[in-house]
Amino acid sequence: MNKxxxxxxxxxxxxxxxxxxxxxxxxxxxxxxxxxxxxRAMINRNTFYLHYQNKPDLLxxxxxxxxxxxxxxxxxxxxxxxxxxxxxxxxxxQAVLEHISLNITFYHSMLIEENRIYQFQAKMETIVxxxxxxxxxxxxxxxxxxxxxxxxxxxxxxxxxxxxxxxxKNNKPLPADEVSYQxxxxxxxxxxxxxxxxxxxEKK
Amino acid sequence: MNKxxxxxxxxxxxxxxxxxxxxxxxxxxxxxxxxxxxxRAMINRNTFYLHYQNKPDLLxxxxxxxxxxxxxxxxxxxxxxxxxxxxxxxxxxQAVLEHISLNITFYHSMLIEENRIYQFQAKMETIVxxxxxxxxxxxxxxxxxxxxxxxxxxxxxxxxxxxxxxxxKNNKPLPADEVSYQxxxxxxxxxxxxxxxxxxxEKK
DNA sequence: TAAATAATGAACAATATGTTGTTTATTTAT
DNA sequence: ATAAATAAACAACATATTGTTCATTATTTA
Numbered sequence: 001m002n003k004x005x006x007x008x009x010x011x012x013x014x015x016x017x018x019x020x021x022x023x024x025x026x027x028x029x030x031x032x033x034x035x036x037x038x039x040r041a042m043i044n045r046n047t048f049y050l051h052y053q054n055k056p057d058l059l060x061x062x063x064x065x066x067x068x069x070x071x072x073x074x075x076x077x078x079x080x081x082x083x084x085x086x087x088x089x090x091x092x093x094q095a096v097l098e099h100i101s102l103n104i105t106f107y108h109s110m111l112i113e114e115n116r117i118y119q120f121q122a123k124m125e126t127i128v129x130x131x132x133x134x135x136x137x138x139x140x141x142x143x144x145x146x147x148x149x150x151x152x153x154x155x156x157x158x159x160x161x162x163x164x165x166x167x168x169k170n171n172k173p174l175p176a177d178e179v180s181y182q183x184x185x186x187x188x189x190x191x192x193x194x195x196x197x198x199x200x201x202e203k204k
Numbered sequence: 205m206n207k208x209x210x211x212x213x214x215x216x217x218x219x220x221x222x223x224x225x226x227x228x229x230x231x232x233x234x235x236x237x238x239x240x241x242x243x244r245a246m247i248n249r250n251t252f253y254l255h256y257q258n259k260p261d262l263l264x265x266x267x268x269x270x271x272x273x274x275x276x277x278x279x280x281x282x283x284x285x286x287x288x289x290x291x292x293x294x295x296x297x298q299a300v301l302e303h304i305s306l307n308i309t310f311y312h313s314m315l316i317e318e319n320r321i322y323q324f325q326a327k328m329e330t331i332v333x334x335x336x337x338x339x340x341x342x343x344x345x346x347x348x349x350x351x352x353x354x355x356x357x358x359x360x361x362x363x364x365x366x367x368x369x370x371x372x373k374n375n376k377p378l379p380a381d382e383v384s385y386q387x388x389x390x391x392x393x394x395x396x397x398x399x400x401x402x403x404x405x406e407k408k
Numbered sequence: 409t410a411a412a413t414a415a416t417g418a419a420c421a422a423t424a425t426g427t428t429g430t431t432t433a434t435t436t437a438t
Numbered sequence: 439a440t441a442a443a444t445a446a447a448c449a450a451c452a453t454a455t456t457g458t459t460c461a462t463t464a465t466t467t468a
Contacts, residue, residue, distance in 0.1 A: 006413075006414065006465090006466065006467085007465090007466075008413090008414050008415075008464095008465070008466075009414075012414080012415080030234070033454085033455065033456090034455080034456075034457090035454095035455075035456095043415075043416090044415060044416050044417070045456095046415075046416070046417080046457095046458090047414080047415055047416075049456095049457070049458080050414075050415075053457095054456085054457080114323075116322065118320065118322040146386075147386050147389070147390060147395075148377070148378060148386060150370070150374070150377070151367065151370065151378070151383065151386055151387070151390075152390065152395060154366050154367060154369075154370035155363050155366060155367055155387070155390055155395070156395070157366065158362050158363050158365065158366020158367070158369075158370075159359050159362050159363035159366065161362065162358050162359060162361065162362020162363065162366075163355065163358060163359060163362070165358075165362075166354070166355065166358035166362075170354070173352070173354070174352060174355070179355065182350075182351050182352060182355055183355070183359070185351070186351060186355075186356065186359055187394065187395055188394045188395065188396055189393075189394040189397075190391065190392045190393040190394040190397070191351075191356055191359070191360065191391055191392065192290075192392055193393075193394070210434085210435065210436085210444075210445065211434090211435075212433095212434065212435075212444090212445050212446070213445070216445080216446080237423085237424060237425090238424080238425075238426090239423095239424075239425095247446075247447085248446065248447045248448070249425095250426095250427090250446080250447070250448080251445080251446055251447075253425095253426070253427080254445075254446075257426095258425085258426080409468105410467105410468085411466105411467085411468080412465100412466085412467075412468090413464100413465085413466080413467095414463105414464080414465070414466085415462100415463080415464070415465085416461105416462080416463070416464085417460105417461090417462080417463095418459105418460090418461090418462105419458100419459085419460090420457105420458080420459080421456100421457095421458090422455100422456080422457090422458105423454100423455085423456080423457105424453100424454085424455080424456100425452100425453080425454075425455100426451100426452095426453085426454105427450100427451080427452085427453105428449105428450085428451080428452105429448105429449090429450085429451100430447100430448085430449085430450105431446100431447080431448075431449100432445100432446080432447070432448090433444100433445080433446075433447085434443100434444085434445075434446090435442105435443085435444080435445085436441100436442085436443075436444095437440105437441085437442080437443090438439100438440085438441075438442090
């Protein structure tokens with residue numbers, strides 16, 4: 001029962017994906033029609049419906065395909081028992097940036113400019129957050145913390161994604177390891193100290 | 205030449221806006237049709253086109269109306285000459301959260317869940333960033349900074365917005381001043397120190 | 409070579425958009 | 439109070455897109 005998938009299916013699906021990614025970059029997800037995709041992929045419009053339910057369905061499948069790879073890359077990073085530790089932040093950031101580098105066009109389509117697809121960003125952020133709380137021990141912190149754990153996690157997730165998007169949008173202005181280092185440093189030691197600026201007195 | 209606007213126009217526009225905000229919350233921006241708006245506002249579909257070009261036009265006008273108020277609130281915050289100073293971060297955050305509190309339904313429609321409108325978040329982030337760099341003196345930092353200024357700004361903007369959205373989404377889990385204090389503290393002193401956790405050694 | 413199945417092409421109903429007239433109702437100015 | 443101006447309603451239209459159905463053609467697998 002080792003049934004190979006028909007080559008026609010593979011070929012058609014591939015050209016649909018390719019056309020879709022191109023069109024997202026050119027005119028943005030919302031503006032794309034099925035006919036656009038069919039034209040670009042050089043298939044009949046009906047054939048599209050043979051493989052995908054509709055446009056959101058296609059989007060979802062494409063996103064999950066990309067993000068499962070990202071997740072694999074992130075999962076490999078060693079867990080630190082020190083919650084939200086510096087080294088872990090740095091390692092995860094670097095893993096993410098390196099993975100993105102390998103699929104830069106895709107990520108560009110999904111995350112940059114008007115044409116960005118918000119859903120994708122949200123899914124990425126979830127992956128990052130899940131990783132960050134992996135080593136978190138609830139008994140350890142909650143009682144003594146002056147800072148809300150949820151607030152902290154949200155803060156880490158959103159700043160992480162902000163840096164990632166900035167990095168892609170500006171065409172990798174710094175090497176991945178440099179960004180990872182600076183980011184983890186700012187987050188851990190504070191932006192003033194990290195930037196070498198005298199810190200104000202904390203309340204008189 | 206003190207020409208008052210026709211009362212009919214005011215009334216019609218008002219009910220269109222109201223209907224629009226309600227519908228965004230109910231089914232999300234993309235799913236709304238002009239007919240939906242017309243039905244809800246109890247006007248003829250044609251009348252819509254008498255006042256707005258199309259759906260994106262309406263959205264844009266609504267967003268700018270809200271955000272100009274936000275901008276006014278933020279502009280009032282005192283500028284600190286210490287770039288990205290703690291007190292300024294805290295003040296701006298508080299101003300933003302208080303303004304949002306007064307228009308919580310609108311902001312909820314725009315920023316939360318599937319129905320969120322990404323454009324709106326981007327515009328808000330721009331307002332915040334513009335404020336943060338207001339007191340920035342380019343001669344002061346750039347040369348000596350170990351941290352990229354652009355990276356730092358992006359970091360501040362995205363984490364700021366992350367906290368704001370988290371706060372709205374979770375139905376104001378903390379009072380505005382508490383959030384502002386915690387946020388500025390984390391950003392300034394680093395998340396580990398702010399959370400009262402021993403800081404790892406910075407490189408051996 | 410035959411059976412299975414992917415892809416095509418044409419047609420269809422349903423829905424939404426944006427526009428153009430004409431008519432009715434309301435407001436503003438005389 | 440009445441007339442002129444104009445907002446709103448109503449109907450009709452061309453256009454575009456979606457998702458589906460069905461018969462036909464082409465390609466692949468057995």
